[in-house]
Amino acid sequence: MIVIIYVINSVHQEVVNILENIPGITWKAKVHESMKDKSNVPLNQIYKSKVLPHAKQASKQFIPVASKEAPSRQNTNVTSKEVPDQWDWVEMNPDCIDVVPDMGNCAASAYASVTNTFSNFRCFQGKDAKRVEYSSQYQLNCDNFDGCNTGVFIIPIWNFITNFGTVPSSCVSYKSGVTGKTGRCPRKCDDGSQLPELVKVTKLNYICTNSDNEEAIKQALMNGPVSTRILLYEDLYYYQSGIYQHMYGEQVNWSACEFVGYGEENGVKFWKVKNVWGREWGENGYFRILRGPSRENGECEIQDGCYQPEV
Numbered sequence: 001m002i003v004i005i006y007v008i009n010s011v012h013q014e015v016v017n018i019l020e021n022i023p024g025i026t027w028k029a030k031v032h033e034s035m036k037d038k039s040n041v042p043l044n045q046i047y048k049s050k051v052l053p054h055a056k057q058a059s060k061q062f063i064p065v066a067s068k069e070a071p072s073r074q075n076t077n078v079t080s081k082e083v084p085d086q087w088d089w090v091e092m093n094p095d096c097i098d099v100v101p102d103m104g105n106c107a108a109s110a111y112a113s114v115t116n117t118f119s120n121f122r123c124f125q126g127k128d129a130k131r132v133e134y135s136s137q138y139q140l141n142c143d144n145f146d147g148c149n150t151g152v153f154i155i156p157i158w159n160f161i162t163n164f165g166t167v168p169s170s171c172v173s174y175k176s177g178v179t180g181k182t183g184r185c186p187r188k189c190d191d192g193s194q195l196p197e198l199v200k201v202t203k204l205n206y207i208c209t210n211s212d213n214e215e216a217i218k219q220a221l222m223n224g225p226v227s228t229r230i231l232l233y234e235d236l237y238y239y240q241s242g243i244y245q246h247m248y249g250e251q252v253n254w255s256a257c258e259f260v261g262y263g264e265e266n267g268v269k270f271w272k273v274k275n276v277w278g279r280e281w282g283e284n285g286y287f288r289i290l291r292g293p294s295r296e297n298g299e300c301e302i303q304d305g306c307y308q309p310e311v
Contacts, residue, residue, distance in 0.1 A: 016238055019248055026268055026290075027242030032281050035237040083218045088261035088272060089225060090286070096123035096131050097225060097260060100285030102278030104177025106148040110229070111136040112174075112276040113256035114157040115166065117227045118201065120258075121311050124224045134199065135169040140176055142185035148176055152254040154229055158204050158307055165198030203310040213303040214292055217259055217271075220308050225274070226259040227307045230289075231300040239282050243270045244289045246300055259306070262291055271302065 012031045019029040089097045097120045101112040115136040123131040140147060143160040160166075171189035176182060189195060207213075207220045208228075220226050230236075234249025243265060261272035269291040279285040290299040297304035 012238075015235070015248065019235060019238060022247055025242075025245075025247060027244045027288075028240045029235070029238040030240035031238065034278065034280055081219065081222065083215075083222060086261070086263035087218070087221055088263070089221070090260055090272070090274075093124070096120055097274075099131070099133065100274060100279050101136070101276045102177060103276045105180035106140070106176035106182075107253075108136075108140060108148050108152075108176070109276045110152050110154045110157045110256040111140050113258055113274075114154050114161070114227055115139060116274070116276070117225055117258050118161055118166070118309060118311070120225050121309050122199070125311050127311050133169045134166050135172040135174070137169070137174045137176060137183070138166045138172040138186065141172075141183045147182040148180055152229065152256060154227055154256050154305065154307065158201065158227070158309065161309075162201040162204055165200035167196055167198060171196060201309045201311055205308050205310065207306040207308055208297075208304050213297065213306070217303060217306055218262060220306070221259060221261065223308065225308075227256070227309075228259055228273075228302055229254050229256045229305050230273075230302045233300065236287075236300075239287050241283050242288065243268050244287055244299075257302075260286070263288075273302070 016029045016031055019025065099116065099119070101116045103109055103112040106112075115134050119132060119134045122128050122134070139157060139160055142164070143157065167189075171193075172186050173190055187195065205220075207216050207226055209216065217226055232252045232255040233246045234252060235247055236244065256276065258274040259271055260274050263270060263272065265288075270288040271291045272286060272288055274286050275282060277285070289302060292298070
């Protein structure tokens with residue numbers, strides 16, 4: 001067992017060493033203890049990746065399969081207005097937005113991320129006297145679109161809140177992060193009290209509707225955070241700081257996240273994004289990613305599949 005642990009740790013450290021030695025890389029890597037079980041990097045892939053940037057060139061040619069979200073998109077016209085060169089809701093309104101979810105052992109990033117964005121927007125719009133964290137567990141148990149098996153597509157989760165609603169996490173707390181399992185739809189709160197009235201989304205706006213999704217997202221951010229998802233590659237698990245670009249590893253899945261701002265550093269434009277892996281990962285739970293047309297829909301497809309609620 002000790003030998004196995006040593007080998008696994010060596011594998012992860014070798015990935016970090018590879019990333020650190022890529023010329024011109026714009027971000028720093030680290031082995032995160034909480035990410036070791038998620039990354040599952042094959043031993044042979046490490047040595048294949050030594051031919052970088054060849055692996056990066058191959059990744060640029062990746063064409064994803066059709067998303068399950070496509071049929072449910074609802075377009076909206078964002079009123080054009082002048083936007084500043086940089087924006088950061090975490091600095092400007094931390095009371096409403098600076099809560100970082102941790103999906104834990106439940107591979108259902110969409111439930112954690114979407115519910116967090118919904119909670120943020122309720123606070124932004126003054127619908128709650130102070131920020132209320134709404135229950136991702138209630139949706140996991142009652143919707144169970146994909147449960148803890150995948151749960152990475154955001155539109156079914158937004159549709160559930162729009163059509164049925166959810167309750168505060170103080171009523172139904174998040175348990176799947178520990179158990180890795182989905183429970184039954186509750187008829188009462190954890191303490192045995194009656195469920196409160198379900199809270200819903202009034203309308204869901206699809207933000208990324210044209211070829212200039214960068215500008216559309218910036219416009220939407222003036223109103224609040226924007227829900228999105230990212231094509232997840234193995235190297236993101238190792239992100240520590242800086243402006244992320246996919247440099248190494250295989251595609252893992254999609255993962256849900258949230259635009260909270262944008263800016264530019266040393267001539268490199270970036271989005272600031274909230275993740276669902278807790279505060280120990282990345283830049284206090286956030287990451288910055290290349291902004292602009294590095295690919296058709298942005299780096300790792302992050303500038304596509306973007307939504308913003310009205311509450």
